[in-house]
Amino acid sequence: MQLALDVTMSNVQVVERSSSELDDIDALVRTYRPRLLRFVTFSIGDPDLAESITQDCFLKAYNGRDKFRGDCSVNTWLTSIALNLIRDQQRLQKFRFWRQARATAIDVSDAANFLASHESSAEARILAIERTEQVQAALANLSVNQRAIFLMRFAEDMDLSEIAATISMPINTVKTHLHRALKAVRAEVGR
Amino acid sequence: MNTMSSRQLTHLFHLSEDQIDDVLIGDLTAEPAAHLKQCAECQTRLEAAKAPMASFATVSMAWSERQSATAPITLAQAANSAGQRRANWVATVTAMLLVAVSIPLTMREKHTQVVASDTGVSTPAKPAAVQQASNNAEQAQVQPVAIVHHEHPAAQLAQDNEMLQAINRELDASVQSPSDNFGLMAVGGTAAHGRNAPVQTWD
Ligand SMILES: [Zn+2]
Numbered sequence: 075m076q077l078a079l080d081v082t083m084s085n086v087q088v089v090e091r092s093s094s095e096l097d098d099i100d101a102l103v104r105t106y107r108p109r110l111l112r113f114v115t116f117s118i119g120d121p122d123l124a125e126s127i128t129q130d131c132f133l134k135a136y137n138g139r140d141k142f143r144g145d146c147s148v149n150t151w152l153t154s155i156a157l158n159l160i161r162d163q164q165r166l167q168k169f170r171f172w173r174q175a176r177a178t179a180i181d182v183s184d185a186a187n188f189l190a191s192h193e194s195s196a197e198a199r200i201l202a203i204e205r206t207e208q209v210q211a212a213l214a215n216l217s218v219n220q221r222a223i224f225l226m227r228f229a230e231d232m233d234l235s236e237i238a239a240t241i242s243m244p245i246n247t248v249k250t251h252l253h254r255a256l257k258a259v260r261a262e263v264g265r
Numbered sequence: 266m267n268t269m270s271s272r273q274l275t276h277l278f279h280l281s282e283d284q285i286d287d288v289l290i291g292d293l294t295a296e297p298a299a300h301l302k303q304c305a306e307c308q309t310r311l312e313a314a315k316a317p318m319a320s321f322a323t324v325s326m327a328w329s330e331r332q333s334a335t336a337p338i339t340l341a342q343a344a345n346s347a348g349q350r351r352a353n354w355v356a357t358v359t360a361m362l363l364v365a366v367s368i369p370l371t372m373r374e375k376h377t378q379v380v381a382s383d384t385g386v387s388t389p390a391k392p393a394a395v396q397q398a399s400n401n402a403e404q405a406q407v408q409p410v411a412i413v414h415h416e417h418p419a420a421q422l423a424q425d426n427e428m429l430q431a432i433n434r435e436l437d438a439s440v441q442s443p444s445d446n447f448g449l450m451a452v453g454g455t456a457a458h459g460r461n462a463p464v465q466t467w468d
Contacts, residue, residue, distance in 0.1 A: 108332075108333045109329070111329045112328070115332075116325060189327050202320040205317040209317050209318065210321075227290065227291070228318040228321065233291050234292060249290060249292055252286070256290070256314075259317050260282070263317055
């Protein structure tokens with residue numbers, strides 16, 4: 075009996091070890107956490123909740139790693155899991171929407187110190203912060219989905235079909251949301 | 266009389282704001298694209314329109330990297346214990362099948378003792394037959410989704426949704442499974458994280 079169980083255990087472990095970079099949770103977090111945290115934070119506008127959603131996302135990905143088919147990038151896969159978690163939170167109304175939380179909840183002003191100083195002058199960094207705050211102000215007037223789509227395009231650099239597949243929306247709807255977001259940005263920049 | 270083709274016409278007109286946005290979105294049609302290629306003015310307008318998004322991408326990433334560096338999460342630990350639970354669960358289901366075959370029914374009715382897990386959560390004792398039934402129900406829930414690649418985007422989406430739902434189900438099952446405790450019994454010999462738990466044996 076005990077022998078039979080031992081054999082079964084080692085078989086299970088062989089199956090468990092069979093996949094990819096997803097098996098190393100530390101490496102997974104190290105590689106993808108900043109991007110995923112950015113996506114969630116700027117989608118929902120609540121940095122604290124974003125931390126917890128990001129953590130849930132990695133756990134969910136790690137525990138469901140057998141289901142990853144490799145037909146999209148790991149980053150896209152993580153993004154789609156994060157989107158589902160954001161939607162769950164939306165349904166549960168667990169976060170205050172961006173407009174109620176103040177747009178200043180995500181303070182990027184001191185991020186200038188972390189931009190590579192050899193790549194840009196102090197003036198350029200100040201300009202970059204200013205532009206970023208204009209984009210943030212524009213995002214504040216969008217829906218969570220519109221922000222998520224904007225981030226997939228302009229932060230994650232995903233193309234239209236990839237975004238449409240990830241957020242389960244027709245490609246024309248994605249385009250409409252992106253046009254709306256860009257108009258909002260243009261309005262902020264033109265102020 | 267000199268008439269212009271529409272292609273020649275588009276070369277004369279600068280891009281509209283919507284067309285500039287089309288470029289940014291990755292959705293520019295051929296004719297405005299041809300204009301853009303040979304118009305320095307539109308190229309300058311495009312660069313100006315890109316700038317806020319480029320700055321946002323850079324600065325938000327700097328913000329997030331700093332955030333990630335200053336607020337480390339203890340994820341590996343959490344994942345390992347979840348993974349351990351999951352491994353236990355898989356082993357348990359398998360063990361249950363073996364047990365069901367090899368242990369006479371009269372033996373199972375004795376095993377109703379409460380066993381505490383390492384998470385400090387204990388579940389009410391159930392007759393082994395009941396636990397076995399719930400294990401079987403969970404096993405049915407987490408059947409792996411068949412991996413089929415679809416040409417059709419809608420079918421692909423449906424499959425993606427199914428995959429994500431399966432992930433949800435599997436995570437829920439691995440966290441909530443009462444077989445965590447049962448796992449301690451079935452894999453009893455090792456009792457790796459049994460600590461104070463009274464570990465039952467099957468003989
Ligand atoms: Zn032009």
